[in-house]
Amino acid sequence: MANMNLYSRGDKTFVIINMVLIGIFTLSTLYPFVYITAMSFSSGFAATAGKVVLTPVQATAEAYNYILSDRMFWVSYGNTFIYTIGGTLMSLAFLIPGAYALSRPQLYGRRFWNLIVAFTMWFNAGLIPFFLNMRDLGLLDSYFGIIIGFAVNGFNLILLRNFFEGVPSSFEEAARMDGANDFQVLWKVYVPLAKPAIATVALFCMVARWNGFFWAMVLLQDEDKIPLQVYLRHTIATLSDDPEFTATQLNASYSFETVSAAIIVCSIIPVLIIYPFIQKYFEKGILLGGVKE
């Protein structure tokens, strides 16, 4: 911004008040995460007594011991990785060639194909028809169903298409001179040039997959196939009503709250690890995708 150093005497209070307000909003965003982390490392007794505020009380890792020794935690964690990696690769396998084709000026019926994509962003059949369709396709309760069933997304496709359209044609002309066909042009010219856009889309897919919950809950019955988010929901729903668990937690080193806090922390950590990469790309990505047709 050019107006950075252009401020006068009266502006000083304005700038300071503004900074304080931003600071408050930022801290209130951060606090729940700090709170949950403190909760996960506190003893069940301290948690149940409502003593946890900012830092762990009677610090212990018992809640983590509890979940790390639960077979279902590991199974669901592994499944989430399968869905995230498999789903992202599947999405890219569809999106990269699809977006390239849609960006080609010589494609017959280009407006029509683009409309087919854009329409799905404004209207969808709804939960029930989608579910019945998955059932008719025999994709209930299967890894493959989750991975293929959500592969294409209109927003990501258009984002990538816009990027490909913005690549100057001079880049591919040299390759064309050497006799490269469209497959080679895409792979050798466009994919390397579009790395930032592809990374953006890949990260969007990964985050959506990692966080995906509703359809995994609806489509998967087999416990051994559920992802971490469904396991968390299951824990929240059942643990609090489980008499055996509530009976043992009195004076215990872990409680329902510390255990769910520990699952929450374990589930956020991978997002935090890739977050710096996401942040590097998403601001640009949103702008690319914002230019819709």
Added chain:
Amino acid sequence: MTAVDNKTSSAPVKYSAQQRTRAERIKDHMRNEWRIYAMLLPTVVWLVVFLYKPMYGLQIAFKDYSIFRGVAASPWIGLEHFENLIGFDWSALGTADPFWTNGNQQFLRALRNTIYISMYSLLIGFPVPILLALMFNEVLNQSFKRTAQTIVYLPHFISSVIIAGIVITTFSPSVGIVNTILTWLGFEPIYFLTRPEWFRPIFIGTTIWQEAGFQSIVYLAAIAGVSPTLYESAVVDGASRWQMMWKITIPSILPTIIIMLIIRIGNMLEVSFEMIIVLYQPATYETADVVNTFIYRQGLQSGQYDFAAAAGLFNAIVAFVLVMSANAISKRYSRTSLW
């Protein structure tokens, strides 16, 4: 294939088109360009199989659907599901019988709740990201700005189940920090998540907390696009930052605000029900049950697929009407529109 062939395909054809038939030209085009169609094919097939085929399946909203007969063979029953949902009896029109019946109370309640929750979210939640973007724009310390942005964008990337889990712990009666503070202040603890009157404030507050930061990016981008010369001449005229914000920044980003508002109104009925499914319980259905959670229970849990599909279609039609009207109003009064 030679390089020359490839070039002619994208450049205008050199010889007169009349000399060749349409079929020949298509054949030629396909021989040269079949690869791009091969690349497009998987995506189109996917869209047809996973998104357009369910639209065909949506006809069960007008049918007495049975799993054994399938979509096509189930008998048509017209608008019966819709009549049962909203309690409107078409056949009574023009006769002495009352044409408004009771309808499905659960559905009507869900529809009401959806509208309430989305109205409040819009009224309270829509201005927050704009405000945040304007405030971020006034921060002069760049590292403070980067850090604050990094933190406020983060909750958007966290799953709604996790956010719901955090809410459940934070507002729990004995454990939660909110009740701890209430107790310090001498109030009685409140079991928030079982109280219908608390559900909406908590839910709406949580979604604003989760999304406001991220939504501010669009406005920040719009602000970054404002021409610096406007600010420079304002400074020459002795304008304060406050005046510049009101006279330059806000008018400049108004088209973006209107576009976002139209999009928001169009998605208004898409309340983030994933979080509601984790947060609500029978005690709070009264204020918390929305159309999508109703569809989930009636259709996916109780198996009344046709009835639930009708509820979904009704919701989609209302949403469609909303976005069309918002767009039309905006086109008329501000000449900004989505299409």
